[in-house]
Amino acid sequence: MTGAHVLEPHRVVPVVVLHDAGSAGDLGAALASGGLPVAEVTFRTAAAPDALRTLAERGDLLVGAGTVLTPDQVDIAHDCGARFVVSPGLSADVVRRCQEIGMPVLPGTSTATEIMRALELGVGTVKFFPAEQCGGVGMLKALSAAFPDVRFVPTGGIAADSAAAYLDLPPVLAVGGSWMVPPDLVRQGRWDEVAALCAETVARLPPSP
Numbered sequence: 577m578t579g580a581h582v583l584e585p586h587r588v589v590p591v592v593v594l595h596d597a598g599s600a601g602d603l604g605a606a607l608a609s610g611g612l613p614v615a616e617v618t619f620r621t622a623a624a625p626d627a628l629r630t631l632a633e634r635g636d637l638l639v640g641a642g643t644v645l646t647p648d649q650v651d652i653a654h655d656c657g658a659r660f661v662v663s664p665g666l667s668a669d670v671v672r673r674c675q676e677i678g679m680p681v682l683p684g685t686s687t688a689t690e691i692m693r694a695l696e697l698g699v700g701t702v703k704f705f706p707a708e709q710c711g712g713v714g715m716l717k718a719l720s721a722a723f724p725d726v727r728f729v730p731t732g733g734i735a736a737d738s739a740a741a742y743l744d745l746p747p748v749l750a751v752g753g754s755w756m757v758p759p760d761l762v763r764q765g766r767w768d769e770v771a772a773l774c775a776e777t778v779a780r781l782p783p784s785p
């Protein structure tokens with residue numbers, strides 16, 4: 577289960593909460609100019625589908641849907657141009673719908689049991705969520721020792737100065753987080769500062785394995 581994954585070239589996934597789809601274009605430009613041309617648009621706001629569509633239509637970003645809780649949301653995300661789906665937990669219905677339509681899916685897991693369930697469903701790359709609150713790097717090392725073929729995308733509570741410790745672990749495909757797209761900056765349209773946080777994140781990445 578270690579084939580190429582759509583997130584392969586992207587070691588950091590900005591997790592975005594947008595309340596105004598009209599600002600999606602500016603946000604996309606900030607991410608791209610800051611060197612992180614990828615976004616997980618969380619389905620926590622009514623603006624998410626339109627924001628996702630706007631970002632996907634730019635063509636220079638890899639855009640996915642986050643906080644996907646139902647198969648219907650998988651279909652909406654697909655229609656809006658999402659290239660991957662992320663869930664906070666493991667829903668067999670969400671996973672199966674993604675598999676039916678060929679959508680890469682990252683179900684959230686934080687226990688060995690959930691990882692085993694993901695494997696039973698044929699998923700070999702999972703989100704580790706909420707990473708910091710669930711024991712961070714130490715917990716992930718312990719879990720991944722039992723699942724040498726599983727790859728992880730730790731997300732939740734990670735910051736610019738803690739991302740590298742995860743990325744240094746071979747089973748970590750990428751890390752996700754909102755630290756470079758803080759809600760206040762996004763709401764206030766402070767795109768230069770978002771771009772600067774992205775660039776700072778890129779500058780602090782450890783060398784690629």
Ligand SMILES: O=C(O)C(=O)C[C@H](O)[C@H](O)COP(=O)(O)O
Pocket residue numbers: 591616618642643644662663664705731732733734752753754755
């Ligand atoms: O619900 C989902 O599917 C999510 O993607 C949740 C996000 O991963 C976290 O909310 C991001 O965590 P922070 O970096 O701590 O803000």
